[in-house]
Amino acid sequence: MKWLMIIMAVLWTSTVFADGKKLHDSSCMQCHSSLMAPNKANEIYTRTNRKITNLAGLTKRVRSCSLAADADWTSEQRQQVVRYLTDTYYGL
């Protein structure tokens, strides 16, 4: 029973992660690569002078950038992208 719960938790976490990455990659990379360089869109999150320093800032930024991207996301979808970005780049 305990194992089943652990397996389900891992599956749930990886599904949320995969959804966040999918949402992010389809709506956010084009504009960021025009700001950075072709194929280097995600370096906007790792550059030395990056702007985001806390979770509240990241949440706010994802919301405003998702409007710029014209992505009609629910708050849950935005949350999935926040989780993907913090797990992958920010570690907040």
Ligand code: HEC
């Ligand atoms: C129309 C252009 C555009 C789109 C589309 C866009 N962004 Fe951005 N994004 C920007 C700009 C401009 C900045 C700020 C760059 C700066 O301050 O130097 C930025 C910065 C960010 C940052 C902060 C990076 C840092 O410095 O730490 C995050 C996080 C971010 N965007 C998330 C997203 C997400 C998530 C999406 C997809 C929903 C997205 N962006 C789509 C233009 C865009």
